[in-house]
Amino acid sequence: MNQNQALPIPANDPFGKATTGKLGMWLFIIIDGLSFAGLLIAGAALRASAPSWPAAGELLNIPLTAFNTFLLICTSFTMVMALNAIQKGDQAGLKKYLTYTMAGGLIFLGIQVYEYYHFIVNDFLLNTSIYSGVFYVTTCFHGLHVLSGVIYIACILYAASKGRYSADNWDHVEILGLFWHFVDLVWILVFTVIYLI
């Protein structure tokens, strides 16, 4: 409903000039962050009561995933560049950087699928042990977020290709950016908890 965008923001609103869409996305990020918190804490609790737990790097390929982490951080950078471009009215720049971001997300997913494939042929499955279960649930939950993010970017990219955004109208790009940065940030936590500790 576009009519809502015309609504005036109440005076002395404690949330400043944030648009309603942005507030909604922030709320969603809090909610989503808490579901990650639920999974990570559940994983930690299982680990605390488990009879044995593999050491860091014993089963998981840390260098490969470290590269993946680096890649995801880079896509956050390109996302900032995309927003920066459209704030200056540069539509071509927006499309270019959104494409880079989407490609980065796809490569991340590709590497994750490769990693999964490698594990599956080696009989490291979801129900092999509690450890494998925690690994798959947490990383797959995050992978689904990256996938949603890629689809979300594709939608915004489509709208961008129709010329919908301009130097005065980039709210949707910023909201997309919030989600993408969240997916990126939460990966750093997942990487630390699942791979490094």
Next chain:
Amino acid sequence: MSNSHEQSFWSKYIFSLDHKVIGKQFLWLGIFFLLFGGFQAMLIRWSLSNNMEPLPWWLLGDFLYQSSPVGAGIIGPDAYNQLFTMHGTIMIFWAITPILIGAFGNFCIPLQIGAPDMVFPKLNMISFWTMFLASVVLLFSYLLPEGTAAGGWTSYPPLSTPVGGIPGQGQTMWTLALTLAGTSTLMGAINYITTIVRLRAPGMDYFKMPLTTWGLFLTSILNALFVPIIAAGLIILLLDNIAGTQFLVAGSKATIPGGDPLLYQHVFWIFGHPEVYILILPAWGIVSDLLSVFARKPAFGYKVTAICMCTITALSGVVWGHHMYTTGMSPLLGKTFMFLTLLISIPSSIFFLNWLGTLWKGALKFDVPMLFAMSVMWVFGLGGLTGLYNATITSDIYLHDTYFVVGHFHYTMAASVLFGGFAAIYFWFPKMFGRDLDPTMGKIHFWGSFIPLNLVFFNMMVMGYAGHHRRIFDPSEFEFLKPVLGLNDFMTTSAFILGAVQVLFAFNFVWSLVKGKLAEKNPWGAATLEWTVDHPIPHGNFSATPQVVNGPHEYSHPSLKDKDWLAQSEPLPS
């Protein structure tokens, strides 16, 4: 802001973006499941008093349980487990949640804060249809060969896992349905919070919002914080059910070492305890507002009530352990949870006192909504006081898992929340549908609910004190329950009266919808903004954005001459 173009039937009534229509959709869904879950309660009571006897015709004995393994029309032990599981699940997540949060959250929030609609109308529509999908999944679970879920409404493992649990896919369907219902709730929460933060009319400060909106606001915050946690738990439970993991399985039957059933209990109650406040906060808000309307006085200690509700919201997140005293928790942790739980009684008592202050020297009008609102004070008072026995470790270890807990829970949820919901239905029905609910039938409904309800739930606590376990199939098997079996039958009779009166309510609802007296614009003389809009409420609600100048409860102001109330947007006559 009004949409003048003609809308088709589908976009007006089915896939509507209008918060009022979505609120009504939630109301219908809630009332359907209220009757459905209530009927299951009747079957439970029948089974407890007339164990292994065929159902009579008036409990649909000619249709139900015809292929039961213990004889046609007889509720066997497995069917009994399914009944109490689904009664709890449906009443909590499919009846009172949609009625209080779905229906009145949607209907009241924008109207009470002077907004044209919710901030995200499409999300609002998706929220309802996700709930609808969840309902379909839940109902389909009855068609499974082994029947629906039977692990209790809490679904503790190992009962809820395939390893050592109850056979069949009912649990899987239950988990899926609950995940979908939670998703719907979260969409609602995002919408409600953003709407209240952003769309308040000019002058509508937080401390000028009606307490109903306050309750719904705090409920949404709790939903946003704690539903994601149970979502994580449900994912784990679902995988245990369908993917062969054993996160929640321990002991000799576990083939993968390291699982932990207690993990589920923690995750469930981290959400589950706030959930009871999620449900009761709107009821508290509604009751606070209604007492003020029908006492024709400003709500006593309005700000304090709002702040107390905030305090309870904050405390509710740190008390979940009081559900788990008997799980071998360390005494230090147990005492901490006990202390935090008992702290909640302070803000509760304060706003209870405020309710009494509102009534004090008021010009009380005993309309049907007021009867229900006042009865909430009684049932919530009893529910709250018995809560102290459950919160205290020493008494809880004796009372845990008995009918005392069931009685306490029904006093707070089935009585307080549901009566708050009934008060809301009787109060806002004229504004929702343009007609009055018939007050005579309403009064019969009230007394016919209030008296039997107390007879049922109070005696539940007596039975529980005598040692009646909450999930036994046949109480007559136990020697120590022999002295109270008469009470058991008495409760069953009372429960049937309680159930029959709800049919009258459903009839009144439908009858008044068609034949009820046409409602006035403001039949109760209430001051909040929803009573300033016309019938039928146009798409976009207010013809001009209201300018709020008064608090929500301006009644009996001395300078008023021809009426005793002042709408929130109406300046005081000079």
